[in-house]
Amino acid sequence: MAEASNPDTGKENPTFKIRRLEISDKRKGYMELLGQLTVAGPLTDDEFDRRFEEIRSYGDDHFICVIEDESSGKIVATGSVMIEKKFLRSCGKVGHVEDVVVDSEFRGKNLGKRVVEFLTEHSRSMGCYKVMLDCSVEKKGFYEKCGMFNRAIQMTKYFD
Numbered sequence: 001m002a003e004a005s006n007p008d009t010g011k012e013n014p015t016f017k018i019r020r021l022e023i024s025d026k027r028k029g030y031m032e033l034l035g036q037l038t039v040a041g042p043l044t045d046d047e048f049d050r051r052f053e054e055i056r057s058y059g060d061d062h063f064i065c066v067i068e069d070e071s072s073g074k075i076v077a078t079g080s081v082m083i084e085k086k087f088l089r090s091c092g093k094v095g096h097v098e099d100v101v102v103d104s105e106f107r108g109k110n111l112g113k114r115v116v117e118f119l120t121e122h123s124r125s126m127g128c129y130k131v132m133l134d135c136s137v138e139k140k141g142f143y144e145k146c147g148m149f150n151r152a153i154q155m156t157k158y159f160d
């Protein structure tokens with residue numbers, strides 16, 4: 001595929017399109033990318049396919065987006081959002097943003113911000129009254145640039 005040229009520099013730039021996760025993205029480094037955030041595997045192809053179909057069955061209530069580097073065919077950024085349905089706030093809805101990661105070789109290109117903005121817009125279009133996430137302390141500045149603020153502390157319990 002032809003690469004878009006940057007009108008500012010005249011140099012060729014790879015294009016980064018944001019789209020929904022596809023089942024074939026496992027072959028494009030999707031799991032390896034998640035491994036840059038936390039423990040991601042091991043996972044067989046069958047396990048991946050089954051989980052993919054399960055998530056697909058939730059429709060727009062569970063949306064995983066990816067950015068593919070079209071020049072290499074590699075998945076270089078991802079994030080997901082789950083739409084929680086509540087009784088409070090008159091059956092309000094909340095978008096929970098999860099698993100946001102940008103490939104270490106592709107940082108500094110605003111791809112993470114594009115992912116978060118995309119997921120935020122998805123939440124808004126689904127009728128959510130807010131979008132929220134938890135993250136490491138080092139990522140606080142990044143999420144502030146995405147228009148969020150530190151409203152509370154996060155509490156967690158890991159099961160062995």
Ligand code: 16G
Nearest residue numbers: 038039097098099100133134135136
């Ligand atoms: C971060 C992620 C969270 C992910 C967790 C993995 C965002 C906004 N936050 O908190 O979604 O699940 O890291 O850490 O991407 P864990 O493997 O210790 O649960």
